[in-house]
Amino acid sequence: MKNMTRFAKAAVGSIAVTMALSGAAMAQDYEWPRLLVIATPGTSTGSFASTNGWGPTLQKETGTTVRIVPEDSEPMRYKRLTDREDVAIASVSASEMALQAEGVGGYASAKPMPQRIMWHHNDTPWGFVVAGDSELQTLEDIGKGGVRVTSGVFSPAIVAAITQALPAFIGMTPEEAQEKIEFVPASSYGENCRSVVEGKSDVAYCSPISSVLSEMEGAPGSIRWLPMDPANKEGWDAYLSHRPMTIPSKISMGVSTAKGVDSMTSNFVYAVPVTADEDFVYNMAKWIDESHDNYKGSHALATRMSIEHFRNFLDANPIPVHEGTLKYLREIGQWTEEDDAWNNAAIEKMDAWIAARNAGMKEAMEQGIEMNFENQEYLDILAKHTDGLEPFRSRL
DSSP, X not given: OTTOOHHHHHHXXXXXXXXXXXXXXXXXXXXXXXXXXXXXXXXXXXXXXHHHHHHHHHHHHHOOXXXXXXXOOHHHHHXXXXXXXXXXXXXXXXXXXXXXXXXXXXXXXXXXXXXXXXXXXXXXXXXXXXXXXXXXXXXXXXXXXXXXXXXXXXXXXXXXXXXXXXXXXXXXXXXXXXXXXXXXXXXXXXXXXXXTTTTSOSBEEEOTTSHHHHHHHTSTTOEEEEOOOXXXXXXXXXXXXXXXXXXXXXXXXXXTTTTTOEEEEEEEEEEEETTSOHHHHHHHHHHHHHTHHHHTTSOGGGGGGSHHHHHHHXXXXXXXXXXXXXXXXXXXXXXXXXXXXXXXXXXXXXXXXXXXXXXXXXXXXXTTOOOOTTOHHHHHHHHXXXXXXXXXXXXX
16 A cells, blocks of 8 residues: 555545445435325324424435325324325324224224334323313212213224223223213314313313313313322223223323323324335334434424334334334344244234124125124124134233
């Protein structure tokens, strides 16, 4: 090297620069879609706000045009992702994903389609909220009767939480719940939560991180949250039998009235259909992780999209993860053989639910039975085919 000519040195330098440039080019080799549509819950939710926080950074760094579509109806957001395919990614609670796979409630007549988790979105606290001047002091007070509780019909998961899990927690039978509780329907998340400060209902199931809760907290009389005693093991066991993806916890973020209240957490994820392109999912996972420092300040919930939070979530998650994400996690040493074992079991479970529901729909079609989630004859056929299948439940 000491005797190398000026020309040779220049040639070596040129090769080095070329190799570096080609390496950078290879890193940017993926051709991002011209338009990327991401569906979230409605405009009053933290999911919508936080996705709007990181979306512009993705657009700036990759050149893809990012469009965030608020869709309050959970069944419609599911349909747009899996059937209509006019959105590429959907923000959804893991609880809702489980119900979608199992065909619970409004999903019973929806087209069965396996989904996969692309990345962790946030660990959302939830609780039962009342008006500040409400006579209700505990959840058990609901059992006295004559109480109005809002049931968000836009979400089968919320309907299950209100009509099944809540009564079970306070020791009420389904018959007692129907007799003593007036379930007030709400067609959107905002309507669901505002009902308690508008005098339309006494109790609503909401997340304290939603913008609508800040609005409610500032209303005359403000709001309060009814605690869920962590020592009530019997109550929690009953609650989790209906909402098995929920994790008991103390609320640590959101509006000030909720902080420190014993309640629960429901993780939200970014979901994709099983048919999502592996290269697309891989590059999305890679970007979300590697660019986290660039967007984590855009919204409080964006901090929950770190690889550390995702990895912690995976330790309890029972829903399959997309192969594109697995490829990236393996690449950075965040996926193990033990993870392969539970993920493969999760895939088998989801495939079994989808196959059973398809078989039930086929039988109903052959018999000319209306495939409607309110048609008990149809539900009986589905139940026959899904009998014995284990529901999704957090791996606590």
